[in-house]
Amino acid sequence: MRPEQGTMQSRAMAMAALLELLTDQPVIICNGFPSREAYKIADRPTHFYMIGSMGNAPAIALGVAVAKPNKQVVVFDGDGNVLMGMGTLATVGALRPKNFIHVVFDNEVYGTTGNQPTISNVVPLEKVAKAAGYVNVERVREREDLVYEFKDMLKKDGPSMLLVKVNEMVEDVGRVMLDPPDITKRFMKAIQ
Amino acid sequence: MRGFFGVYSEWRNGTMIESDVFVQALQDIGVDFYTGVPDSILGGIIAELMERRLYTPAVREDEAVAMAAGAYMSGKVPAVLMQNSGLGTSLNTLISLNMIYCQPCILIVSWRGYQGKDAPEHLVMGEVMPQFLDTMKIPHRTLSEKTAIEDLKWLAETFMKQRIPVALLITKGVVKGLHP
Numbered sequence: 001m002r003p004e005q006g007t008m009q010s011r012a013m014a015m016a017a018l019l020e021l022l023t024d025q026p027v028i029i030c031n032g033f034p035s036r037e038a039y040k041i042a043d044r045p046t047h048f049y050m051i052g053s054m055g056n057a058p059a060i061a062l063g064v065a066v067a068k069p070n071k072q073v074v075v076f077d078g079d080g081n082v083l084m085g086m087g088t089l090a091t092v093g094a095l096r097p098k099n100f101i102h103v104v105f106d107n108e109v110y111g112t113t114g115n116q117p118t119i120s121n122v123v124p125l126e127k128v129a130k131a132a133g134y135v136n137v138e139r140v141r142e143r144e145d146l147v148y149e150f151k152d153m154l155k156k157d158g159p160s161m162l163l164v165k166v167n168e169m170v171e172d173v174g175r176v177m178l179d180p181p182d183i184t185k186r187f188m189k190a191i192q
Numbered sequence: 193m194r195g196f197f198g199v200y201s202e203w204r205n206g207t208m209i210e211s212d213v214f215v216q217a218l219q220d221i222g223v224d225f226y227t228g229v230p231d232s233i234l235g236g237i238i239a240e241l242m243e244r245r246l247y248t249p250a251v252r253e254d255e256a257v258a259m260a261a262g263a264y265m266s267g268k269v270p271a272v273l274m275q276n277s278g279l280g281t282s283l284n285t286l287i288s289l290n291m292i293y294c295q296p297c298i299l300i301v302s303w304r305g306y307q308g309k310d311a312p313e314h315l316v317m318g319e320v321m322p323q324f325l326d327t328m329k330i331p332h333r334t335l336s337e338k339t340a341i342e343d344l345k346w347l348a349e350t351f352m353k354q355r356i357p358v359a360l361l362i363t364k365g366v367v368k369g370l371h372p
């Protein structure tokens with residue numbers, strides 16, 4: 001089903017529900033609107049907001065997860081991002097970090113550049129992750145399923161992927177008002 | 193990063209550097225996270241890193257650079273090993289992650305196509321690599337047997353001071369590979 005059909009929630013709504021369940025976990029947030037929305041919903045020093053290097057969010061998170069095995073690391077990613085860095089699903093699947101939760105907000109479009117379609121309507125990314133070696137994968141649409149599955153993943157050993165089908169709606173958000181070097185410093189200090 | 197006052201005096205003689213000695217030297221300057229994508233010139237170094245259980249393999253060089261960035265933010269001193277073709281693959285990550293966010297990284301790059309002696313696919317990058325790195329404002333130095341101690345000291349100091357990626361280029365035959 002295309003995201004415009006049915007009553008799917010927006011990415012910002014889904015993200016807000018997840019951020020409520022998180023406290024001091026490092027969260028790597030992909031470039032484009034997802035970072036801007038997360039910054040607006042709940043800015044925390046444990047958030048690493050990306051403004052470039054599309055496709056690299058899970059790789060950055062993997063570096064954190066390997067270096068900090070006692071911290072649960074969360075990635076907020078998008079379908080276009082996952083498709084661009086799909087090889088990293090294999091790297092995660094092969095390394096199997098237990099402390100790795102990969103959330104993919106799948107709206108089937110490149111929202112930041114004008115809603116050009118991706119190919120995630122025909123490529124089920126959570127199945128790719130499963131085949132690559134992710135231990136737990138779930139695809140959800142409804143808010144209550146989202147909350148239930150995410151809580152479950154927070155308790156389980158990963159790597160896990162939670163694919164959330166969302167609509168194309170974008171929050172009215174500005175840019176992240178932090179200088180990138182300050183984001184680095186703040187994040188480093190927060191996850192020490 | 194710890195000071196580097198090496199005991200690698202044999203390098204002064206200009207003999208080929210053993211892979212294990214090179215890896216030990218990297219550890220001595222404080223590098224404690226290693227990832228990358230293999231190249232034949234780097235084969236011996238990667239084998240030694242795997243033997244020491246220090247190496248996290250990546251599938252693409254941009255992924256390796258991003259993993260290194262995550263490790264850096266977690267308090268590690270990261271190194272990424274790659275063939276120079278990987279500089280092209282990782283260019284956007286080096287620019288829009290490392291440079292913009294002030295995240296340093298040590299790049300150990302094999303210089304394929306050096307002096308025009310290599311397979312065709314390596315010749316263009318091999319010829320332009322120093323200018324390419326200059327254009328990207330990535331400080332670089334080419335490892336030689338005679339200056340190895342200074343080269344590594346420079347690598348550590350540049351990493352600490354400049355907070356951006358810094359490259360050590362390795363040509364064929366300077367560090368012992370898998371097939372000498």
